[in-house]
Amino acid sequence: MNSRFNKFIVVIVLCITLIACGSETVGSLVGGKEVEVNLVYGSEKQEWLEPLVAEYNAAENKTADGSTIVIKAEPMGSIEAINAIIGEEIQPAVWSPASSVYLPVAEARWQEKFGNELAAKTPPDLVLSPVVIAMWQPMAEALGWPNEPIGWSDISELAISEEGWTAYGYPEWGEFKFGHTHPDFSNSGLVAILAQAYAGVGKQRDLTPDDLLSPELAQFMEQVESSIIHYGSSTGFFADTMFNRGPSYLSATVMYENLVVAQETKRLTGASAQIPVVAIYPKEGTFWTNNPYVILNALWVSDTQKEAAEAFEAFLLDRPQQERAIALGFRPADPSIPLGSPLDTDHGVDPNQPQTVLEVPEADVIEGAQYLWRQAKRPVDVTLVVDTSGSMSGDKINTARNSLVEFINQLSNRDRVQIVLFNSQVSVLSPLTPLADKREELVRRVSGIIEDGDTSLYDAALEAYQQLETDGDPEHIRAVVVLSDGEDTSSVRTWQEVLQEIGANGEEEGGNSIKIFTIAFGSGADTTVLQQMAEPTGGKQFTGDPATIDDVYAEIALFF
Amino acid sequence: MQSNKLLFFGIIIIAAVIVAGMFLARSLLVNNDPIILSVLYSTEKDAWLTDISSGFAGSVNGRPIQLEFEKMGSREIYLSVLDDSRQPDLISPASSLQISILHDQTEAEAGTPVVNMIGAEDCRSVVSTPLVLVAWQERAEALGWLDNPDADMWEQLQSAVVNPQGWAAYNHPEWGFFKFGQTDPNKSNSGLMALLLITYDYFDKVTGLSTADIIADEYAQWFKEFGKFTTVGDSTGTFMQEIVAFGPSKYDMVAVYESTAIEQIENAAGRYGELRVYYPPATVLSDHPFCVLHADWVTSDKADAARQFIDYLLSQPVQEKALALGFRPANPNIALDTPDSPFNRYAANGLKTDLPAEVELPSGEVLNTLINFWNRNHR
Numbered sequence: 049m050n051s052r053f054n055k056f057i058v059v060i061v062l063c064i065t066l067i068a069c070g071s072e073t074v075g076s077l078v079g080g081k082e083v084e085v086n087l088v089y090g091s092e093k094q095e096w097l098e099p100l101v102a103e104y105n106a107a108e109n110k111t112a113d114g115s116t117i118v119i120k121a122e123p124m125g126s127i128e129a130i131n132a133i134i135g136e137e138i139q140p141a142v143w144s145p146a147s148s149v150y151l152p153v154a155e156a157r158w159q160e161k162f163g164n165e166l167a168a169k170t171p172p173d174l175v176l177s178p179v180v181i182a183m184w185q186p187m188a189e190a191l192g193w194p195n196e197p198i199g200w201s202d203i204s205e206l207a208i209s210e211e212g213w214t215a216y217g218y219p220e221w222g223e224f225k226f227g228h229t230h231p232d233f234s235n236s237g238l239v240a241i242l243a244q245a246y247a248g249v250g251k252q253r254d255l256t257p258d259d260l261l262s263p264e265l266a267q268f269m270e271q272v273e274s275s276i277i278h279y280g281s282s283t284g285f286f287a288d289t290m291f292n293r294g295p296s297y298l299s300a301t302v303m304y305e306n307l308v309v310a311q312e313t314k315r316l317t318g319a320s321a322q323i324p325v326v327a328i329y330p331k332e333g334t335f336w337t338n339n340p341y342v343i344l345n346a347l348w349v350s351d352t353q354k355e356a357a358e359a360f361e362a363f364l365l366d367r368p369q370q371e372r373a374i375a376l377g378f379r380p381a382d383p384s385i386p387l388g389s390p391l392d393t394d395h396g397v398d399p400n401q402p403q404t405v406l407e408v409p410e411a412d413v414i415e416g417a418q419y420l421w422r423q424a425k426r427p428v429d430v431t432l433v434v435d436t437s438g439s440m441s442g443d444k445i446n447t448a449r450n451s452l453v454e455f456i457n458q459l460s461n462r463d464r465v466q467i468v469l470f471n472s473q474v475s476v477l478s479p480l481t482p483l484a485d486k487r488e489e490l491v492r493r494v495s496g497i498i499e500d501g502d503t504s505l506y507d508a509a510l511e512a513y514q515q516l517e518t519d520g521d522p523e524h525i526r527a528v529v530v531l532s533d534g535e536d537t538s539s540v541r542t543w544q545e546v547l548q549e550i551g552a553n554g555e556e557e558g559g560n561s562i563k564i565f566t567i568a569f570g571s572g573a574d575t576t577v578l579q580q581m582a583e584p585t586g587g588k589q590f591t592g593d594p595a596t597i598d599d600v601y602a603e604i605a606l607f608f
Numbered sequence: 609m610q611s612n613k614l615l616f617f618g619i620i621i622i623a624a625v626i627v628a629g630m631f632l633a634r635s636l637l638v639n640n641d642p643i644i645l646s647v648l649y650s651t652e653k654d655a656w657l658t659d660i661s662s663g664f665a666g667s668v669n670g671r672p673i674q675l676e677f678e679k680m681g682s683r684e685i686y687l688s689v690l691d692d693s694r695q696p697d698l699i700s701p702a703s704s705l706q707i708s709i710l711h712d713q714t715e716a717e718a719g720t721p722v723v724n725m726i727g728a729e730d731c732r733s734v735v736s737t738p739l740v741l742v743a744w745q746e747r748a749e750a751l752g753w754l755d756n757p758d759a760d761m762w763e764q765l766q767s768a769v770v771n772p773q774g775w776a777a778y779n780h781p782e783w784g785f786f787k788f789g790q791t792d793p794n795k796s797n798s799g800l801m802a803l804l805l806i807t808y809d810y811f812d813k814v815t816g817l818s819t820a821d822i823i824a825d826e827y828a829q830w831f832k833e834f835g836k837f838t839t840v841g842d843s844t845g846t847f848m849q850e851i852v853a854f855g856p857s858k859y860d861m862v863a864v865y866e867s868t869a870i871e872q873i874e875n876a877a878g879r880y881g882e883l884r885v886y887y888p889p890a891t892v893l894s895d896h897p898f899c900v901l902h903a904d905w906v907t908s909d910k911a912d913a914a915r916q917f918i919d920y921l922l923s924q925p926v927q928e929k930a931l932a933l934g935f936r937p938a939n940p941n942i943a944l945d946t947p948d949s950p951f952n953r954y955a956a957n958g959l960k961t962d963l964p965a966e967v968e969l970p971s972g973e974v975l976n977t978l979i980n981f982w983n984r985n986h987r
Contacts, residue, residue, distance in 0.1 A: 170842055176853060197782060252774070253785050253837065333784045336854060383852035386878030400880070402857040404775075404784030 083115040083356045088138065090146035090235060091123035091284030092304050093175065093339055096376050097364075104363055109356075117356040125281040125606075128233040130154045134161050139348040141357050144174065146235035146283065146304070147337040149242070152411040164345055168354055171340035174364055175306075175378035178402050179239050179335045180327035182290065182308050183300040185396070188326050190216040194398075197331035200247040203300065204268065207275035213299075221295070223275065225559035228302040229286050230279040230606045231421050236286075237279065239335040240302040241421045242414070244269055246406050252333050253407035260416040269424035276426050277559035277586070278525050281606040287311070289586065294322055296558040297586055304337050305397050309377025312395040329401035336405065338381070428463040428527065428608040429480060429520040431512040435532040435569070437471040440499040444533060444570060447594040452494045455529075455601040459483055459608065464524070465490065466515070470508035471501030472538050480519045502538035505530075505574070506546050509564070509581060513549060516562055525608055526562040527587065529601075532578065533569040543577065550585055563587040565604045569597065642674035643667075645913045648689075648696040650682045650797065651845030652868045653896060656735075656933045660926050666916040673913040681843035682797035686710040689722065689901065697906045698914040699723070700734075702797035702844070702865070702894040707731065709972050723899045730911065731899035734921045735935035737867035738891045738963055739801040741765070742848075744856040745882040745957075750778050756958070759889050762809040765861065770833045783860070789839035790863040791847050793982050798844040800975065801892045802863035803982055806831075808967045814890045815968040819977045828985050835986035848872050855880035865894055866959070870934025870950045873957055885958040890967045896935070 089097060101121045109117045124132070126145030132138045134157050145151075151166075158166040181203060183193075190213070191198050191206075206212070206224045213221035229237035246252060248268040249259045259265065277298060280286045287307040290298040291314075308327045314320040341364070343349070343357045363369060370380040377395070379387060387399045409417070432452060440448065452467075459465065461484035467477040477497070478490055512528045520526040536543070553561055565587040566578035579589040587607075592600040649657060657677060666673040680688070682701035686709060688694040701707065704726035715721040724731040741761070743753070757764055765788060771777050774785035791799035808814060810830060811821050821827070839859065841847030848868040851859045852875050869885050876883045898921065900906060900914040920926060927937040934950050944951050944961040951961050970978075 172846075173850070173853070178857070331782060333857075336858065338854075379853070381853055383849050383872060383875040383879060386875075403782050405787075405857050407785070 081115045082118050083111055083350075083352045084118045084120060085142065085353055085356045085360060086138075086140035087119060087121040087142040087144065087357075087360075088124045088129040088133075088140045089121060089142075089144040090126040090129075090337075090339065091282040092146055092177070092236075092287075092307060092337070093144075093378070094123045094284055095310065096175065096373050096378065097121055100364065100369055100372075104360060109359060109363075111352050111355050111359070113352060115352060115356070117359060119356075119360055123282070123284065125229070125233040125283075126150065126235040127231075127238060128281055128606075130157075131233070133344070134158060139346070141344060141346075141349045141353045142360075143342045143344060144339055145342075146339060147239070147335065148340050149235060149239055149335060149408050150414065151340065151342075153414050156411050162346070166342065166345060168343040168345040168349070171342040172361065172365060173338040173381040174341050175339050175370070175373045175381055177304040177306040177337045177339075177378050178329065179236060179243075179302065179337065180305050180308060180329055180397075181300050182287070182303050182311075182325055183328055184295040184322075185324040185326050187213070187218075187221065187295065187299055188328060190218055193326060193328060198328050199331035200243045201332065203328075203330075204244060204247050204272045208268075208271040221299070222558060223560065225277050225297065225299045226272075226275040227277055227286060227290065227298050227300070227559075228279070229283055230281060231418055233281045233606055234283055235337065236283040236302050236304065238414070238418070241269070241417050242409065243302075243330065243332075243334070243406060244272055245417050245420070247332060252404070255407070255409045255413050255417075257412055257416050260413065260420050266420060266424055269420060273421070273424050273426045274523060276525070278527075278563060278607045279425075281603060283307070291320060291322060291325070293559075293586060298559050300328075305379075305391075306377035309390050309395045309397055312397075313377070313390055316394070324396060326396040327398070327401075329398065329403070333404040333406040334402050335408065422460065425460075427521075427524045428459065429466075429516060429524045430459070430463065430526075430608065431466040431468055431480065431516050431528045433468045433470065433508050433512045433528060433530040434497065435471075435503060435505070435508075435534070436469045436497055436499045436501075437503045437534060437537075438500055439503075439534050439572060440569075443594040445497065445499045447597045448531060448569070449495055449497055451598040451601040453491050454598055455605055456483070456487070456490060456494065458602070458605040461487070463608070464521075466512075466519075467494065468508055468512045468515075469497065470504050471499070472504060473501070474504055474508045474511050480516070503532070503534045503536055504539045505532050505534075505536040505577070506539035506541045506543055510541050510546050510549060513546075513553075513562060513564070517553065520562065522557075522560065527565060527608065528562060529565045529567070529604055530578065530581065531567045531569055532573055534572045535574040536577070546581065547584075550581065559586060561585060563607070565607070566590070567592050567597070567600055567604075569593070640671060642672045643909050643913050644674050644676050645698060645910060645917060646676045646678070646696045647698045647700065647917075648678050648680065648685050648694055649700040650685065650702040650896075651679045651843045652702065652737075652798075652848075652865055652871075652894075653700065653735075654679050654845055655871060656930050656935065659933070660921075660929055663926070664917060664920050666913060666920065668909045668912045668916075671909070673916065675917070679845070681791070681795040682706050683793075683795050683800075684843075690714070695903065695905050696901060697910045698898055698900055698917065700896060700898045702896060703801070704733065704895050704897045705800070705969060705975065706797065707897050707899055709975070712972050720902065722902050724902075726895070726897050726899075728899075730915055730918070731897055732918055732922070732938075733895040733897045734918065734938050735867075735927070735930045736893045736895045736938065737865045737935055738893050739798060739805060739863060739888065740866045740869060741861055741863055741886040741888065742851070742869045743861040743884050743886065744876075744880065745884040747780075747783065747856055747860045748884045748886070750775070750780050750783075752778075753884070753886060756886050761886065761888055762806055766830075766834045769837050783856070785837070787839060787858065787860045788837070788862065789841060789847070789851070789859050791841045791844050793979050796841070796843050796847075797894060798864055799840070800979065801894065803978055804970070804975075805888050805890065805892055805967065806834075807978060808890060809888070814965060817968070817970045817974055819974055822974070822977050822981050828981070831981075832985050835982070838986065840986070844868055852876045852879055866936075867934040870954060870959070873950075873954055883957055885954075887958075887960060887964060890965055891963050892967055892969070893963075 212223040228240035231237040248265040370382040466480035582589040711721040768786040775783035790802040793800035927939040
């Protein structure tokens with residue numbers, strides 16, 4: 049017998065043995081089959097979910113047919129996520145928004161599109177947290193906290209008042225700077241405008257479509273929104289912005305109790321040097337986030353994926369995972385777990401609050417409030433600065449043109465847009481005027497942009513910024529959006545001059561200063577410069593390429 | 609070469625032994641395959657059944673009985689049997705009401721009912737519990753409910769719910785509007801029971817509720833506003849959990865079973881404070897029947913297994929556990945007022961062993977009218 053034949057026999061025998069031992073063993077030896085469960089969830093529970101997903105995956109849990117369960121979780125604005133699901137841009141198995149408030153609207157839209165029910169079974173709540181107004185403690189104290197109840201109506205009045213903090217004896221704090229996320233994309237933004245609508249008509253329940261038609265409410269909402277520094281797609285990011293930048297940037301933000309607890313925990317352990325922040329539970333009532341776990345009743349979700357999704361659900365609802373949620377500031381959905389530290393006044397919150405809620409309106413009223421907000425939201429003065437240097441040729445300039453058109457389409461007629469192009473020179477394609485007067489023409493002009501020459505990035509940024517300072521209306525959200533694919537090669541002005549200008553201005557105006565959003569387009573872009581340009585203003589630096597540039601512009605649009 | 613051969617034969621022998629062992633073990637196991645008893649039960653029994661199931665060691669012809677549980681709302685249970693979406697061997701909704709509906713409907717449709725009526729050897733009530741109102745103590749006291757309000761309880765509740773002033777009318781504007789909740793009568797038995805008691809009370813009677821009563825305009829007018837502001841839950845057990853998890857900001861008072869209230873009294877104290885239990889002037893009992901299905905997938909072995917499980921549920925220690933969890937045992941040998949019984953322990957929360965008279969359970973037809981009435985008048 050030759051040894052090759054021997055080896056062949058040995059392999060055959062081993063194979064038979066393994067098959068007899070069962071396919072699961074074989075599977076695990078050769079890598080095994082996997083079932084992947086995609087989960088999109090509201091960013092406010094990222095700190096709780098992310099480590100649990102890693103742990104669950106590491107344990108290699110199995111379905112009944114022996115497949116290894118792999119959970120892939122991605123944080124996303126609650127409403128943004130369902131929009132993407134119904135638009136079939138993403139196909140997750142599970143959607144876990146911050147709350148059930150938008151579920152009736154999502155259900156109606158789902159049924160219209162797919163003809164069946166949204167959820168495969170009644171969605172359980174994962175963890176709870178009330179919607180609060182997070183405010184810096186000295187500011188809350190100026191309003192009478194903790195002895196005086198403070199409500200949505202008080203916050204609205206403060207937002208409307210010309211005097212701002214001066215009326216409370218604190219002129220040094222300047223204007224009242226208020227923030228909430230975009231109500232078409234994020235749960236906390238949606239509930240913020242619902243609360244505004246209730247406060248505007250003086251109700252706590254039974255908000256009707258007729259209520260939304262009142263001109264007084266439209267005016268009220270417009271006035272409150274005038275104090276919003278900018279919007280944004282996700283509550284978690286908004287909380288980070290407030291807690292990183294401090295009281296000169298934002299006085300108060302609509303967010304969730306757990307995010308206040310998380311920040312206070314950081315402060316108490318020395319990880320944050322900010323002054324204390326407290327949760328205000330609005331006296332008229334608030335909403336709860338309940339983080340429902342919705343297994344989608346979708347054709348793209350297989351039975352095995354449903355089974356795996358349910359197994360992960362059971363894991364999240366299990367006592368150890370529920371107990372961990374408390375440490376992060378959530379109230380567990382499991383009622384047998386008592387509320388305790390850090391849910392206490394030391395961490396800026398009060399577990400005996402809230403005392404009451406606002407009634408969740410019907411689907412048509414929710415959509416009506418979103419519509420009303422779009423009319424009432426703070427207008428934007430935006431300057432789009434676009435790199436048209438020679439290196440932009442090909443895919444880059446083509447995709448940039450299309451994304452700019454999409455971006456313009458997302459703005460409303462009241463918004464004002466200016467377009468600045470730069471290569472060796474800086475030129476104004478269109479001045480800062482309302483979109484209503486020039487929408488079609490602007491789209492045509494943008495579609496005709498061509499590339500050539502060098503990169504005068506600093507000159508362009510500085511000119512756009514200074515022009516917006518002169519021409520922009522401080523009552524509007526003012527922003528510069530810079531797209532660049534390379535390092536500065538031909539500017540007359542220096543980087544120092546750019547930094548000085550935006551630094552001085554930012555300090556003076558805090559949250560209401562001009563924001564700069566920058567996009568490093570492709571691998572040749574000067575990411576460091578673009579980041580240093582955006583961050584001091586409260587804007588954000590993004591990275592994009594021809595494949596993702598439309599998403600980047602879409603995300604920036606959410607700030608307006 | 610020699611060592612190669614040794615290795616080769618060695619592996620062959622080991623492999624053969626493993627394969628033989630596997631087949632031997634499998635063939636031995638066949639005779640002991642468990643009988644899987646699939647039980648569909650209403651959520652409020654979850655804690656009890658989870659607790660006692662591991663102590664059940666029944667067998668049929670030497671084969672062990674393995675329990676497979678699924679919980680859901682009571683009405684969903686009989687609907688899932690009717691539409692064939694589940695094929696359980698044993699069902700236990702909250703009330704024999706669902707059993708009689710299932711009995712009548714399947715008899716009318718197929719000639720033979722899929723379950724026996726309550727009282728048969730394979731369809732027995734194991735525990736019972738009345739429908740009660742549960743409130744956060746501080747709030748009930750602000751409403752003036754220091755003791756059981758008795759005769760005009762439902763009237764007082766209705767006027768608090770519809771009052772546009774809400775809690776401001778009771779000197780507590782900070783509590784907002786008055787928030788009452790019950791489960792959906794389309795899905796859950798306690799919701800239907802609550803609606804039944806409210807309706808009987810409106811007509812000021814305890815027997816003989818008729819279809820003509822229910823469809824009177826005057827009642828619809830009265831109920832409409834009440835129903836408009838009533839928050840509705842899916843299933844009693846999960847609804848009661850929500851009440852404790854969210855606390856008084858979301859619910860001031862709810863209609864649930866006495867047992868679910870008892871189950872959550874201590875949890876509530878750990879979250880937001882004491883709960884208080886109130887007994888309506890006339891009561892209705894949820895009697896938790898366990899009934900074997902007469903279906904082709906229920907083999908005689910499975911039916912045997914099911915009867916053994918029902919016997920086990922009625923046995924003294926298991927019934928005592930039910931009492932500890934707040935149910936009233938069907939086994940008459942067990943007293944409610946023993947020192948460690950929850951009725952004693954939570955007397956300060958308003959629990960009572962003596963119950964007022966029960967209302968008469970109307971026919972299936974009247975109950976269906978009542979559900980339709982709800983669907984028309986509750987938003």
